[in-house]
Amino acid sequence: MPEYSSLEKIRLQKLDELRAEGLEPYPTRAARTHTSAQAIAEFESAEVDGREVRVTLAGRMRSSRPKGKLTFAHIEDGDGKIQLFLRVNEIGEARLEFFNKMFDLGDFIEATGVMMRTKAGEVSLQVLDFKLLAKSVTPLPADKDVTQADGSVIRYASLDDPELRARQRYADLAVNPEVRETFYKRAAIIKALRAFLDDKGFLEVETPILQPLYGGAAARPFVTHHNELEQDMYLRISFELYLKRLLVGNLEKVYEIGRDFRNEGVSFKHNPEFTQLEFYWAYADYLQVMELTEQMVSFTAQHVLGTMKIKYKENEIDLTPPWKRLEMREGIKQTSGIDIAEHKSAEELFQAIKARHPNKTPDPKATRGKLIDFLLSEFLEPTLIQPTFLYNYPRDISPLAKSIPGDALTVERFEGYVAGFELCNAFTELNDPLDQEQRFVEMGRDYAEGDDEKHPLDEDYLRAMRYGMPPNGGFGMGVDRLAMLLLDKHTIREVLLFPALRKEEFE
RNA sequence: GGGCGCGUAGCUCAAUGGCAGAGCAGUGGCCUUUUAAGCCAUUGGUUGAGAGUUCGAAUCUCUCCGCGCUCACCA
Numbered sequence: 001m002p003e004y005s006s007l008e009k010i011r012l013q014k015l016d017e018l019r020a021e022g023l024e025p026y027p028t029r030a031a032r033t034h035t036s037a038q039a040i041a042e043f044e045s046a047e048v049d050g051r052e053v054r055v056t057l058a059g060r061m062r063s064s065r066p067k068g069k070l071t072f073a074h075i076e077d078g079d080g081k082i083q084l085f086l087r088v089n090e091i092g093e094a095r096l097e098f099f100n101k102m103f104d105l106g107d108f109i110e111a112t113g114v115m116m117r118t119k120a121g122e123v124s125l126q127v128l129d130f131k132l133l134a135k136s137v138t139p140l141p142a143d144k145d146v147t148q149a150d151g152s153v154i155r156y157a158s159l160d161d162p163e164l165r166a167r168q169r170y171a172d173l174a175v176n177p178e179v180r181e182t183f184y185k186r187a188a189i190i191k192a193l194r195a196f197l198d199d200k201g202f203l204e205v206e207t208p209i210l211q212p213l214y215g216g217a218a219a220r221p222f223v224t225h226h227n228e229l230e231q232d233m234y235l236r237i238s239f240e241l242y243l244k245r246l247l248v249g250n251l252e253k254v255y256e257i258g259r260d261f262r263n264e265g266v267s268f269k270h271n272p273e274f275t276q277l278e279f280y281w282a283y284a285d286y287l288q289v290m291e292l293t294e295q296m297v298s299f300t301a302q303h304v305l306g307t308m309k310i311k312y313k314e315n316e317i318d319l320t321p322p323w324k325r326l327e328m329r330e331g332i333k334q335t336s337g338i339d340i341a342e343h344k345s346a347e348e349l350f351q352a353i354k355a356r357h358p359n360k361t362p363d364p365k366a367t368r369g370k371l372i373d374f375l376l377s378e379f380l381e382p383t384l385i386q387p388t389f390l391y392n393y394p395r396d397i398s399p400l401a402k403s404i405p406g407d408a409l410t411v412e413r414f415e416g417y418v419a420g421f422e423l424c425n426a427f428t429e430l431n432d433p434l435d436q437e438q439r440f441v442e443m444g445r446d447y448a449e450g451d452d453e454k455h456p457l458d459e460d461y462l463r464a465m466r467y468g469m470p471p472n473g474g475f476g477m478g479v480d481r482l483a484m485l486l487l488d489k490h491t492i493r494e495v496l497l498f499p500a501l502r503k504e505e506f507e
Numbered sequence: 508g509g510g511c512g513c514g515u516a517g518c519u520c521a522a523u524g525g526c527a528g529a530g531c532a533g534u535g536g537c538c539u540u541u542u543a544a545g546c547c548a549u550u551g552g553u554u555g556a557g558a559g560u561u562c563g564a565a566u567c568u569c570u571c572c573g574c575g576c577u578c579a580c581c582a
Contacts, residue, residue, distance in 0.1 A: 068538035397582040
């Protein structure tokens with residue numbers, strides 16, 4: 001049993017009083033005839049010839065201004081707010097007093113009446129009858145904006161503790177309309193991505209989330225257990241290996257939008273479960289994927305925001321294709337002064353970095369791939385504000401990508417960067433089963449050396465590939481990151497309804 | 508996991524070793540066209556939890572819990 005606050009006790013008392021009068025505080029059905037926007041639109045067209053517009057509205061009470069024998073109140077529904085106008089003339093003193101006494105901010109109520117316009121000009125509902133639809137026992141965090149004489153707005157008591165907002169997203173949504181807006185737009189983004197890919201002939205598929213082996217990315221997995229099969233299962237860390245099996249099965253263009261799980265740290269851009277988009281496209285290469293990517297992202301921006309020019313933090317960003325293309329080696333050379341091609345071993349590269357940037361030294365035990373990654377994130381990444389495709393990556397950090405013909409050390413891979421962070425990752429997919437097996441073995445060795453985890457070898461994936469996999473381009477993008485970018489949100493929490501938080505203890 | 512910071516009324520915040528406060532909301536009252544209105548009165552606290560130092564702790568110390576920032580991890 002919860003410990004009720006004094007405010008809650010008052011509301012519980014009202015619940016008892018309502019029931020004592022034979023009124024049901026949680027009736028089963030509502031009888032709404034119009035939304036607030038519909039009622040206002042209908043009134044505005046009827047107003048011209050003085051027709052009466054009679055409606056029943058339903059919504060949550062957000063404000064109440066009793067003024068003697070009158071009460072003004074606003075209710076909010078899915079379309080917005082609308083004012084209720086209650087007067088003793090229509091409903092009598094007893095009913096008005098009942099309304100003022102028994103109804104609280106946050107209650108869901110229903111009101112029937114005739115649309116009218118107040119002296120101040122606001123289209124309102126002149127209430128003839130009303131009833132409670134659902135009593136709110138816990139007061140919503142009061143959210144009150146007062147506009148000062150100088151035009152500045154003081155916001156009293158809004159809900160803005162980030163923990164409370166995330167933990168009690170229901171209250172956050174109820175009180176902060178801009179949060180609702182964020183999630184409407186997030187849904188629109190995902191819809192636009194689907195529409196784009198469907199239109200290009202991609203087939204949406206669903207592959208296992210519970211997997212006997214995990215793969216397709218380097219991340220620690222969540223482990224669970226299937227009782228009846230008596231085996232451990234993993235929550236997927238990527239879709240890649242399953243989607244590429246489908247290419248073996250002659251499906252030429254497939255995509256999946258779904259949840260990935262990575263048992264890693266949490267940060268402003270990492271949540272343990274996140275939404276991923278991956279597609280695989282037979283007979284295409286990474287250059288074609290690049291073009292499709294810039295089309296898809298700009299299409300989504302245009303669709304959701306009505307423009308390809310967006311703002312992120314202090315930057316104006318133009319997503320209009322074509323995006324800048326920059327060879328990774330060249331970009332690192334320009335920003336760090338180090339040409340990775342001149343330092344072919346980890347040792348040499350480490351010395352070069354140490355010589356050139358003595359106060360920014362990476363881990364001396366890092367592999368060459370990790371050192372390149374260090375240079376990339378330390379020097380190059382922060383400069384990539386306008387959309388940029390970085391392309392041609394070292395083979396040793398890309399075990400699933402295909403080498404450039406004639407250059408065994410470099411693979412056909414690109415990452416899309418916008419606003420200084422990585423948005424997507426794509427490559428011409430490795431489809432040579434023997435080469436793939438070799439890479440898996442190398443990868444297993446890398447992990448065995450230092451890290452607390454080893455990557456399992458996916459024999460079934462290799463078997464699939466041995467049947468023959470068409471050459472293809474593959475793509476992966478964090479949808480939450482895209483949402484952050486398009487909606488100018490600076491933490492992943494702001495675009496997730498229920499971000500991961502530590503378990504809450506209830507008394 | 509490491510470092511730094513935060514946790515006070517329903518919400519947002521004051522009080523830095525000396526009587527725990529304000530605004531909003533709540534409660535009671537007045538008000539027939541308000542714009543989350545105004546006026547009068549008023550309730551509300553185990554200061555995240557526990558221990559310690561002190562004549563005295565929201566304040567200083569320690570442990571724990573939760574969150575934030577940051578680093579590490581995350582091809």
